[in-house]
Amino acid sequence: MFKLAAAFSLLATSALATGLEIQIEGEANGTVKIDLFEDVAPKHVEQIAALAAEGKYDGVVFHRVIEDFMAQTGDVQFGRIGGDMSRAGMGGSERADLPAEFSKLPFDRGVVGMARSQNPNSANSQFFIMFKPGHFLNGDYTVVGQVTEGMDVVDAIKRGAGNNGSVLGKPDVMSKVVVTE
Template sequence: MLKLAAAFSLMAGTALASGLEIQIEGEANGTVKIDLLEDLAPKHVAQITALAGEGKYDGVVFHRVIEGFMAQTGDVQFGRLGGDMSRAGMGGSELPDLPAEFSELNFDRGVVGMARSQNPNSANSQFFIMFKPGHFLNGQYTIVGEVTEGMDVVDAIKRGAGNSGSVVGKPDVMTKVTVTD
């Protein structure tokens, strides 16, 4: 997986940004480490790290998980464990939505992308981690990073039901999200 980041760094002469360390509990239990690509998506990485630094992602669930596709989380407004989960996935944060920062990188296994509505400039706080390649997303969603450790934990996240991937019952949760150097 480091191939993506290394290839980008070599081609663009850039370095990896800070990262995230995510503690997950539920059907999946463990730590996921993500390298963030600030030179690829500086506004998105700044927003994610600001939210993580404020503890906004702590206690947020994986509300949409589709087998063979991706696991989505990050709804800091409606996605808190213990709250009314009926609107999970419809919210964002108090920060403004972000303009798209599309790249030529591929959505491969372990890539982290920003979720958005139909409007390409509507990403805010939600993000997703790819289980498998999804090249149909290339150039349409902002890539912000890549899982470098803990893909086994991502693979174990509780799957959702139906085409929407909405998680029924108690979803897996990010208990603690820390910004790393």
């Protein structure tokens, strides 16, 4: 019994959980907290955390928001508020694209996944948060985390129009993104 308790204690003190705290402004106003799964997608979590720590996500809009599906953000190249939003969603970051880190974790409500092109190894900086389960994504997109607080804020994000969910007018924005431990 002692060995098991000691092993659990050691594991609990050595495994630091990385997360994000995102301040959202617009139609949605509030804070969203995300637990990042560094044990499931270490390269993706490392990239997201580095971009957040560098302030790259601050001022980036939710450019693609589809009712009953997901809200997408993270285009640090073309998705900055106040810029030319016509290319929002087409960019990434100056960092290299990432190899897929697919897992068996399902895309349920509140799950955070990495956006990518048709190439499974093309995820870079963009990510999305699920409004509802989307199990058709399972095994084809990288799961990077889970919303732990603020799903009501996510639910209030301004929806886009048309089949691709492009947000027209003034989109909601991640005004500040902070890495948490």
